[in-house]
Amino acid sequence: MSKKFFGLIAIAVFAFSIMLAGCSQSKSSQPNVENKKDELVLAVGGEPDTGFDPTTGWGRYGSPLFQSTLLKRDNELNIVNDLATSYNVSEDGKVWTVTLREDVKFSDGQPLTAADVKFTFETALKNGSVVDLNVLEKVEAKDEYTVTFTLKEAQSTFVNSFVATGIVPKHAYGEDYAENPVGSGPYQLVQWDKGQQLIVQANPEYYDQKPSFQKMTFLFLSEDAAFAAAQAGNVDVAAIPAAFSQQQVPGMRLEAVKTVDNRGIVFPYVKSGNVTEDGLPIGNDVTADPAIRHAINIAIDREALIDGVLEGYGSPAYTSVDGLPWWNPETVFKDADLDGAKKMLKDSGWKDTDGDGTLEKGSLKAEFTLYYPADDAIRQSLSIAVADMIKPLGINITIEGESWDTIEQKMYSNAVLMGWGSHDPHEMYNVYSSKFAGVEYYNTGFYENKKVDDYFEKALRAANETEAMAFWKKAQWDGTTGLSAKGDAPWAWLVNIDHLYLVKDGLDIGKQRIHPHGHGWPVTNNIEDWKWTE
Amino acid sequence: MIVTVIAVIFLLSIVVGRFLLDEGRIATNLTIRNAPPSFDHLFGTDWLGRDMFTRTIMGLSLSMGVGLIGAIGSASIALILGMAAATMGKMVDRMISWLIDLFLSVPHLVTLILIAFTLGGGFKGIVIGIALTHWPSLARVIRAEVMQIRSAEFVQVSQKMGKSRWFIAVQHIFPHLIPQVLVGFLLLFPHAILHEAAVTFLGLGLSPHEPAIGIILSESMKYLSSGMWWLAFFPGLCLLIVVRTFDTIGENLRMLIDPTRAHD
Numbered sequence: 141m142s143k144k145f146f147g148l149i150a151i152a153v154f155a156f157s158i159m160l161a162g163c164s165q166s167k168s169s170q171p172n173v174e175n176k177k178d179e180l181v182l183a184v185g186g187e188p189d190t191g192f193d194p195t196t197g198w199g200r201y202g203s204p205l206f207q208s209t210l211l212k213r214d215n216e217l218n219i220v221n222d223l224a225t226s227y228n229v230s231e232d233g234k235v236w237t238v239t240l241r242e243d244v245k246f247s248d249g250q251p252l253t254a255a256d257v258k259f260t261f262e263t264a265l266k267n268g269s270v271v272d273l274n275v276l277e278k279v280e281a282k283d284e285y286t287v288t289f290t291l292k293e294a295q296s297t298f299v300n301s302f303v304a305t306g307i308v309p310k311h312a313y314g315e316d317y318a319e320n321p322v323g324s325g326p327y328q329l330v331q332w333d334k335g336q337q338l339i340v341q342a343n344p345e346y347y348d349q350k351p352s353f354q355k356m357t358f359l360f361l362s363e364d365a366a367f368a369a370a371q372a373g374n375v376d377v378a379a380i381p382a383a384f385s386q387q388q389v390p391g392m393r394l395e396a397v398k399t400v401d402n403r404g405i406v407f408p409y410v411k412s413g414n415v416t417e418d419g420l421p422i423g424n425d426v427t428a429d430p431a432i433r434h435a436i437n438i439a440i441d442r443e444a445l446i447d448g449v450l451e452g453y454g455s456p457a458y459t460s461v462d463g464l465p466w467w468n469p470e471t472v473f474k475d476a477d478l479d480g481a482k483k484m485l486k487d488s489g490w491k492d493t494d495g496d497g498t499l500e501k502g503s504l505k506a507e508f509t510l511y512y513p514a515d516d517a518i519r520q521s522l523s524i525a526v527a528d529m530i531k532p533l534g535i536n537i538t539i540e541g542e543s544w545d546t547i548e549q550k551m552y553s554n555a556v557l558m559g560w561g562s563h564d565p566h567e568m569y570n571v572y573s574s575k576f577a578g579v580e581y582y583n584t585g586f587y588e589n590k591k592v593d594d595y596f597e598k599a600l601r602a603a604n605e606t607e608a609m610a611f612w613k614k615a616q617w618d619g620t621t622g623l624s625a626k627g628d629a630p631w632a633w634l635v636n637i638d639h640l641y642l643v644k645d646g647l648d649i650g651k652q653r654i655h656p657h658g659h660g661w662p663v664t665n666n667i668e669d670w671k672w673t674e
Numbered sequence: 675m676i677v678t679v680i681a682v683i684f685l686l687s688i689v690v691g692r693f694l695l696d697e698g699r700i701a702t703n704l705t706i707r708n709a710p711p712s713f714d715h716l717f718g719t720d721w722l723g724r725d726m727f728t729r730t731i732m733g734l735s736l737s738m739g740v741g742l743i744g745a746i747g748s749a750s751i752a753l754i755l756g757m758a759a760a761t762m763g764k765m766v767d768r769m770i771s772w773l774i775d776l777f778l779s780v781p782h783l784v785t786l787i788l789i790a791f792t793l794g795g796g797f798k799g800i801v802i803g804i805a806l807t808h809w810p811s812l813a814r815v816i817r818a819e820v821m822q823i824r825s826a827e828f829v830q831v832s833q834k835m836g837k838s839r840w841f842i843a844v845q846h847i848f849p850h851l852i853p854q855v856l857v858g859f860l861l862l863f864p865h866a867i868l869h870e871a872a873v874t875f876l877g878l879g880l881s882p883h884e885p886a887i888g889i890i891l892s893e894s895m896k897y898l899s900s901g902m903w904w905l906a907f908f909p910g911l912c913l914l915i916v917v918r919t920f921d922t923i924g925e926n927l928r929m930l931i932d933p934t935r936a937h938d
Binding site for chain 2: 367368383384386444445447448449514515520521523524525528529531539540542
């Protein structure tokens with residue numbers, strides 16, 4: 141009886157699943173593949189959970205699409221005017237004055253004025269935007285098209301908040317703005333089906349070079365679904381993981397974009413003993429030894445990691461800012477040097493006294509735990525590969541995959557595989573400054589170097605970005621000390637992950653700038669350069 | 675009979691094999707990534723160059739370990755509750771029956787996930803989860819069996835002679851239950867292994883670099899569309915074979931023990 145019953149259920153389930161599969165197939169073949177020269181379908185992931193409100197952080201990793209910003213970065217990452225026609229900073233660096241274009245209208249036809257800018261920054265300050273505005277004291281609208289920002293103290297990186305904060309209209313900002321954004325950007329929102337798709341159309345009021353596509357559809361698919369959609373020819377651009385990069389997709393080509401989307405290991409920098417305010421332990425005796433950190437840094441074979449884990453689509457990482465204008469190229473060193481690393485450990489007194497393959501120094505054993513977020517396949521692979529690479533040195537790394545909730549409890553006293561990467565030098569300050577020790581995910585190792593802090597201060601107090609640049613570089617390595625692996629080595633940076641896109645043949649996506657950490661849509665940053673070449 | 679012997683040998687070889695295999699074979703070897711099955715690597719290698727044969731054997735023996743502890747735990751709970759229900763009076767019986775019904779009314783897997791999640795996942799979470807979820811049907815069988823034995827004449831006589839409840843339970847009833855518990859335990863085993871695989875597949879159990887069979891299967895899903903069929907095929911097949919083997923052993927044992935089916 142029961143067997144028959146099971147059989148029936150099995151048949152029913154089978155039949156039902158065929159029906160379901162049939163449904164979804166017929167649906168996906170509906171969109172017309174041909175003849176959409178001024179329409180694009182993209183599956184590039186990155187749906188924002190909190191919607192499209194720049195005052196809470198939308199657009200900080202790339203163009204806000206619906207809004208436009210006072211300044212923007214060009215493809216070489218230089219800062220150029222967007223809504224602003226000029227800006228200048230007072231002698232003491234505290235007062236920033238911005239003059240606006242006078243011909244800008246929001247997509248609803250209303251003009252964009254100084255009042256909107258003032259409103260945007262005040263709201264962002266109140267909302268606690270992810271873009272750090274704590275230094276901002278007040279914003280004033282001098283006249284219709286001039287705004288002044290007064291800071292509590294000079295901060296050269298404040299210019300990045302002009303780049304990262306899209307301007308919202310005062311008259312159309314309300315509770316549901318995040319779902320119905322109105323702005324002055326190149327596109328306006330038509331429809332957003334959460335978790336499924338976003339449809340946008342060109343904003344007729346856009347003041348700058350108009351993009352050549354009237355309509356874009358962003359599909360929010362998982363990575364393998366995006367790949368399947370690309371194979372079926374349903375999308376024009378698809379973001380794919382490195383694992384799929386070896387396969388040819390007819391009619392599409394693979395574009396690998398360089399990034400500062402980096403991965404590295406952050407070590408607890410201090411000896412154990414202390415606890416945070418919440419009672420979480422700080423520090424680790426093994427990783428507090430500079431010899432261990434340096435040895436790991438030079439022993440890692442970064443090229444092997446790139447070939448092995450990233451299928452060759454990546455570049456070795458030496459700092460958190462590789463390739464950016466404020467990166468110091470002197471921080472590059474020779475890696476995959478097992479002998480050098482062994483010698484370094486030996487010279488500082490690490491010896492395998494009990495013959496178990498793991499080094500000891502007094503009563504201390506050269507072993508520690510490396511945590512990685514369990515749901516991230518690349519970080520998992522990197523962790524496994526690094527632990528195996530380091531083993532011949534006699535350093536035993538135990539790896540542990542956990543949720544971020546658990547990692548937050550452990551990250552001050554254990555090594556963690558983290559990732560950063562931003563177009564704002566302020567991030568380096570956050571990650572390495574002693575002021576941010578134990579603050580959120582910044583400086584979890586409690587790294588502190590007076591000299592580096594000094595350089596940071598000088599960079600922040602500098603009158604402009606160019607002047608600050610020299611100090612950012614010196615903070616990494618000034619010839620004797622610094623935050624890079626040549627200096628104190630509080631991190632072992634591993635790789636920068638190329639962002640991979642399958643792009644339809646004939647679609648030119650322009651010159652892609654170095655992408656930041658992978659949230660949002662850095663790929664559409666230069667949407668006005670996109671065009672069909674055939 | 676022969677089938678059973680072969681089956682037992684097969685399972686033992688997996689457990690023993692785990693200790694014979696070289697740990698170094700599951701270390702990453704980035705030069706031989708994604709290799710299809712060959713004589714060097716019977717089940718091929720994965721995207722980090724780890725030998726899939728070694729990983730599968732390790733995963734299976736881990737699963738069997740989890741299954742063993744879980745099944746022992748479950749069988750013990752079933753035995754205790756089943757006997758308590760049948761011997762300790764109406765009130766207790768009602769309560770335990772209610773508990774059994776309660777657990778039977780919710781699918782195993784849901785309770786298992788809930789328990790494993792509350793205990794923070796990991797080896798401990800899964801083992802306790804399996805032990806706490808797989809007992810109801812066996813407990814019900816044992817309860818019925820105890821009821822039957824209790825009304826047998828030798829128990830009645832013993833009762834009339836003033837023997838204590840404890841004495842009757844241990845000396846008269848328990849020996850008669852051993853076959854049921856044993857068969858029940860063996861049939862729980864494949865269930866437990868499958869559910870362990872399911873929970874780790876869903877990512878609620880062990881750390882994702884441990885060689886557990888569910889984890890191996892869920893990882894391989896990501897690589898299926900890139901044509902690396904051996905990642906899922908061999909471990910999946912092995913899991914099926916192991917589960918089926920346990921099932922066969924359990925069924926055969928039942929046939930041996932159960933007098934009504936002894937001549938099947």
